[in-house]
């Protein structure tokens with residue numbers, strides 16, 4: 001278990017952030033806001049992966065979308081996802097200041113005021129909603145708004161503070177993008193898109209709980225009832241292992257229903273075997289960094305899985 005420290009004084013906040021796996025000491029004074037602070041509010045790396053899954057949803061339909069269609073829908077969904085992330089920074093600022101991983105965030109530190117961050121977040125969200133309503137379609141616009149509210153309000157305000165199943169239920173909002181991509185092109189629901197949603201939904205618990213195991217003490221200190229805090233690390237490791245097993249089974253469904261071919265099946269199975277190997281190691285042969293490695297692998301896993309689904313689709317259907 002990594003040890004993290006965050007001491008807060010009037011002038012400076014100094015902590016050790018090991019999420020990256022690198023022991024880097026960060027210090028922050030109350031500097032004025034920089035454009036990079038606003039960029040950070042949007043959680044750009046998370047949104048990038050969300051957008052990859054949305055774009056794959058767009059290209060998996062029977063219609064071949066134009067680049068302009070893809071670009072406009074991606075912009076709309078991206079603005080709303082970034083807006084949701086910025087709202088989360090405002091609503092979570094008191095939790096964020098208490099955790100070594102998040103204490104340096106712009107709103108928690110006061111470099112960006114809550115009101116400025118809120119104006120920024122609502123502007124992004126409104127622009128995204130308008131783009132989707134005017135140039136995409138109403139179904140996608142309202143579904144994206146539902147995802148935004150699901151993450152920024154239902155998860156952040158309520159579930160996160162209320163139950164250790166917070167990220168299981170709240171995970172639905174983050175799992176929606178492939179469906180958003182699909183409806184952006186077709187204007188309607190499809191079982192194949194729902195399968196992609198199910199894959200991200202089942203992937204989310206092992207993704208997050210691996211990190212939460214590594215950061216258990218942080219969450220305990222901030223009083224957030226994450227599973228390793230309420231039910232212990234061993235129980236959470238068992239849940240990670242069982243969810244990776246479930247994920248392996250769910251990932252076979254696209255092949256069973258004829259949505260994906262052998263390239264996908266073989267590639268996805270290899271990725272899932274590796275994920276299960278990390279989860280097994282986490283449960284039975286852990287070192288201090290295993291949970292962090294497992295978390296990092298989960299991100300590569302989802303990225304390559306969606307690249308594979310798309311490559312397989314292009315090979316099979318042109």
Ligand code: HEM
Pocket residue numbers: 019045046049050053101167168170171172174175200204207208211299302
């Ligand atoms: C309720 C659902 C989810 C929860 C609770 C969750 C939680 C987290 C947390 C706490 C981090 C660490 C962030 C940081 O250190 O700043 C993280 C990182 C990340 N998550 Fe998730 N996540 C969820 C869903 C997703 C989804 C749906 C995706 C993409 C499809 C995703 C992609 C990522 C990526 C790419 C990172 C790395 C970010 C970075 O390195 O800056 N997450 N996640």
Ligand SMILES: CC(C)=CCC/C(C)=C/CC/C(C)=C/COP(=O)(O)OP(=O)(O)O
Pocket residue numbers: 043046050077080081082084085088092102144145147148151160173174176177
């Ligand atoms: C409109 C649309 C598609 C919305 C997508 C919603 C979205 C941005 C989901 C990402 C989920 C996420 C990063 C959760 C982090 O949990 P946390 O907020 O508890 O983590 P933290 O401690 O790092 O803030």
